[in-house]
Amino acid sequence: MTAPIITMDRVTRRFGEQILAVDNMTMDIKEGEFISFLGPSGCGKSTALKMIAGLLPVSAGTIEIADETDASEQDLAFVFQEPTLMPWATVFANVYLPLRLAGVKRAEAEPRVMAILAEVGLTKFAKSYPRALSGGMKMRVSIARALVTKPRILLMDEPFAALDEMTRSKLNNDVVRLAKDNGLTVIFVTHSVFEAVYLSTRIIVMAARPGRVAADISLDAAWPRNDDWRTTAEFAVQAQSVSETLQETLHVDDLDH
């Protein structure tokens, strides 16, 4: 964890005249960090993520991403809240998509696609269509598609919000270990304190109206963590602390607005 891989300097995003979605967001994100943007609905965390991805322009300020390395074909990968798969294409074709768009031939891409499908445990389902998969499996396909280009930065926008607790917990572990094994820098948007504490090396607590950084919390506990850590006193204390910080931001904002 050395030089910043992403630098956000006074980043602001407005929607029309009235809505200030993100106000003056400044932070450095270092290579290899697993950061969670944590906050209530409407605090601008997804907007901030989309600005980093280049999917939304900034209204003011700058976002700089350190130069690409040679090994990386695609700097950024994005996992949406929904699996966002092409329903007309097989699992293989969905994961192959980023490589196909980059001009990689199918024969050349096949070993890479199958390797990443093996990593997420879906080799047997390569020829299946998304409709035949459960919610958790679809999300794994989405993660495989994001990782097939070997990105440096993985952006995840509440990817597991719609999943049941068991699948969510399993995918949490998968994502953390994939991030560690591949040296990924991850920005993970969530509104779950427990998920943020379990996954992250650092939590950015955001407040709403206007969306802004309310707290920047580094978590010192050894990372990656395993399921046992969820039952430790350390986890409970960290979760309590983050939860209190989040509550303070909620008190500041009038939720009825």
Add this chain to the structure above:
Amino acid sequence: MSTTLTTENDATQYDEAPENTEQGARERRERRLSWLMPIIMLSAAVGYWEWAIWYFEVPPYLIPAPSVIGKTLITDGPSLMVSAWFTVKLTLLSLLLAIIGGVILGALFALSRTVEMSLFPFAVILQVTPVVAIAPLILIYVHSTFAALLICAWIVAFFPILSGTVVGLRSADHNLRDLFTLYRATPLQRLRFLLAPSALPQFMSALKVAGGLALIGAVVAEFVAGAAGQNTGLASRIIESSFRSEIPRMFAALVLVSLLGIAIFLATSWASRRVLGHWHESELRREH
């Protein structure tokens, strides 16, 4: 990427894909019923018709029995088939041109709001003006009768294809659009891998409508032109038989028009199932 994090056993333990065992048998039974039931009901209706004509002694110049219509189809077969072939050509060619024109213009509309705003009024005018009202003018201005009829049928079939293509191309998932932006897809890649597949459900639905409308357009145009005795389509045979009070021949021509309509419906439905059957809700069989 070095570690396998979730084995396939784990995956299936938590996320089981639907099995297709009993469901296959149920689907086969439903498929059999889907063609068996209409055949049984149609046969029953035709049988009742035949019996009622015989029982009530209805003369053939009022309502012919199905057997009489069948005989007429055989005796007048050669001349009726020539007319049927004319109507088939007219219908299919107008549908093909409607698809080509509708898809090209629809793609232009979807890509450019300016083009849409400029040309959409013309499309609407063509759609809302009854083809019966336009046909006589077209027959005056266009020298070839076949070309004039083709234009009439095309006008009727074109709009659904245009409308379906435009709506379809615009209905691509917004997150997928963002994904294509993130991966720096070229406009052609975006069209080929995202917009065109996304548009297929609406397009196939429009094709089913346009197929029927192309036949209606062809028949209506033939009626208008047929009054002047200028063509040899099935509609003209109906009018001609009407003038001569050849009621069985009228029914025979009508049967051929209906069969043509059914064939178009079955063909477009088959195409829709082939294209959408493996992924889109509209063509998927529901699991009970």
